[in-house]
Amino acid sequence: MQELDLFYQKTKKINQFSGYLLVAIALTLLSIGIVALFSASGKFVLEKESQISSLMLRQFLWIAIGLFSCLIFSLIDYHKLLQLSSWLLILGFFLLILCFVPGIGHKVHGSSRWISVGGFNVEPSEFSKIFISLFFTRILSNAKKKSLFYMSPFFTAFVTVGLFVSLLIISGDLGSSLLYFMVFVLFLYLGGISLKWILPILGSGILFVFIVALLMPERRSRLLAFLAMDQDKEGKSYQVWQSLIALGSGGISGLGLGNSRQKMFYLPESTTDFIFPIIGEELGLWATLLIVGLYLSFILTAGWISLFAPDKEGLMIGTSLTSLIGMQTLANLGVVTGLLPNKGFPLPFISYGGSNLVFCLMSVGLLLNIHRQRPPEFRIKVEEKGAQRSINL
């Protein structure tokens, strides 16, 4: 107890600046993303006669929307959002169903996860991640009963996540369904459920997704390709293979900004999920290490902020959002470096695409919101005033 106090005292300064740090890292990653996207999208000008600016303009618009939502979410007290969370969740669910409605839903590569709004494709599952986090926080933060049985809040959460996951699996978005499930497990973890329950649930969940993946022919071949990559460089593991070629040929110092060859349609999705290899090819190892370092700092800073949230609600929201961004980052980087089976996760802040970017910036907003409301003990200004609260450890 004493040591913890001492720790808090010593880290006051860090607490003071962690908000700025978070924003700074997020903006750095955004900038890297713009530069990388500028380079990676150059091919469209050559091949598809579309202007380089159209893709970039779109992205700039999304960044503007994202920054605006970030501001909004940092200003509205998250407790108010928590009160609205049930309605937000219903909205999210509704939007996910809209994906299946012809005329509104937009199908890409056989999965219905987009809805078209005024020429923009929006992925509701991205936003719903925030909504489900808020909802789980609301029902679980004060759960007295640490039980998973019928009518307990954890059971409600289980049913909710089951609905979302089923919907996502039907829409063909295995990656997101896995993320949703992981959020659920995370809340069990934060909610204090014993690990002897959590680990089997986690295991069976992952097994379930694995089985589903094996049942879907398209996913199965991808999964099998991952297991025997060298035998199938032209086929299913082509993308990952090309990604490794890009990263490997970048070497230490890279081929130079704009000199990527792999972006010339060798590496599919080089502006979205596979933008990291292009950066690695053009700027080399130092840039890739820097980016990984930035993500690590982002996650740790966000985690720090969550850790010093004013209450358990803040802690849960912060941690779940941080975990979502972290898992997504790790999944993306794991795929492009050939460590994980090929699953489409965008790289937060860098990949082209609006929905995920807005989700990430909203999360940054919420984290700032939590940071702004941190208890006075963690503020330098009020250090001596010592407004004290009881501690329930």
Added chain:
Amino acid sequence: MTSTPPGIRHSVRLRISLLALVVIVAMGILLSRLWILQIYEGKAYASKLRNQTTISLRLAGARGPILDKNGVGLAENRAMFEIDLYLDELVRDFPRRHKGKTPRIEVQRMMGGNVVLRKEPDIYKIVMTDLAPILKALRLAVKLDPKELQRHYFTSPSVPYSLRTDLDYATVARFEEQNLGVPGIDIAVKPIRYYNYGALASHVIGYVAAPDDKEKVSPDGIALDMVGKWGIERYMDGQLQGKPGGRILKVNYRGYIVNEESYIPPQLGDCVYLSLDTRIQYIVETALRSVGRGAAVVVDPNTGDILAMCSVPNFDPNDFIPKISQENWQKLTTDPTNPLVNRAISSYPPGSTFKLLIALAALKSGAITPKTVINSPAAIDIGGHLFHDWTKTGRGNITLYDGIRYSCNTFFYQVGIRTGIQNIEQMANVAGFGQLTGIPLPGESPGIVPGPEWMKQKYPMERWSTAHTANVSIGQGFLQVTPLQMALFVAAIANGGTLFYPRIVQGVSNNKGEIKIAVPSRVHSQLDVNPQDLEAIKSAMLGVVEEGTGANAKIEAIKVAGKTGSAQATKKLNGKLYKDTRAWFVGFAPYESPRYAFCILVEGGVSGGATAAPIAKKILEGIFEIEKGHNPTLTYLKPAIGNFNGLTEFTKEQSGSSQPKPPPDNQSGQNDDDD
């Protein structure tokens, strides 16, 4: 007081810290993975990247030219026109031109590890639809491999597919007329060897052809398009080879060219200067064409430079470019007159021309002096056999001057025997006979200088006798020399006793004109004969032309010295034995200050004086016209066709019964019939 936030249990913070640890570990794994990927495996991936994102187009390097001593181009390059097919363009444009669907074909492809049937444009059909009428109009026959075409289209659709066809200008012009409106069929230009004067000096220059498997890569690792196969082209191939250049093109995953990454210009090979004088060569070639088989060599007696070297029949090296037709090759290799053999460096019995060497050996050894008088009857008895002169009357008491002038056999039998075979052999070795001259041309024969030692090795059962010596003394028997050796020997007499190595390549310069190699003229040996004795031989040679057997070579205003020779040989043709006289004429001119030494050999001639001397006359007249400034008009020479004119059927009675029987494999005859 504690200052921890409210409502949060310590265990939750612990759990979050655990999560952070997991993230840190995961990121650590990621970092090390990146480190391995980008540093340790980087090079391997980089080469894979190059392979799949670039296409190298080879640009053939042009061969350096072969020039004569005055810089006249003998072998240079011309543009070769090829048809290039831009397959992708053809396919895309097909529906528009033919108002129909693109024909498709099912092709097996490896896709994702499985063999799948894919519908692809039937590129062969498309190409033939567009190309066939054009080719038909141009009367060109081009065979296309449908499979190769399909593969080329699949792998690199935007790289032109080259139809290897050597089109001439007229065809190119007609092609362009026909081709209007078909995009995707185009003409490409490549440098290729061209021999400006056709068959002129073809045995010296040689020819180039596509390399065989051993020659495909040069010593410095460059893949070669064409290599020298014969003659100077082969000997100087290392210098003549141009360096190929290339274009490295960046392509995207569909094989479309995005841009040019680098361009290495092809380089012209080095330029080889020959000692030949094209004008003299031309005169020699045209003069020698009057006979069916023969050789002529003109050398500069002061340097050993070969000014002209000609062998008839010959071939047109342009027939070998870009590839000799089966029919032509068949013709060249099966022709009984052997047009591919360079007769100037093949060996023949020298006949009376060898008497010059006998005279030299005799004078040097002191066996005779220029004033020694020897009775030379119509025939003399040597070792129990009668050895005849070619006249029925004999010459009586004569000296060396008349002996050479009349080419008297009985005189030289006696001189030769007096000199002894050892001295003759020694002199012959000094004079370069019986050994290779080292001229860098393929197929050179060293010739044979027989003697007791040689006899022991070659025919252990036989013993050398004076009869053999007598035979050598008139240039018959086993003796074999090449026209080149003879010309160099005469050159040595003309220049006062210095025997040169032949020089055919004078130097090499790079394509900027800077001299890289200058080949010096090299002395083989000194004849080392008393000047008065040499003078005696020279004046006798003058006598040969002025008032002797070589009168047919006499020309106006310039004194010519020479020696005739007629060696009888037999030739088996269609199962019959024929008399195939080798008519020789060697000499030099002008007599006072020799600038040209020459040797002319005609197979199937009547005699040296009757057949070879008139050719020498024509050549010398032409050469001195050039000196006066009247250059011949050089034209493209068609290959000289060989024949067997001048053969007379061989009968037993004609063969010299008075002489020892030659060993069974000795092809040459025994008589020396001179004028």
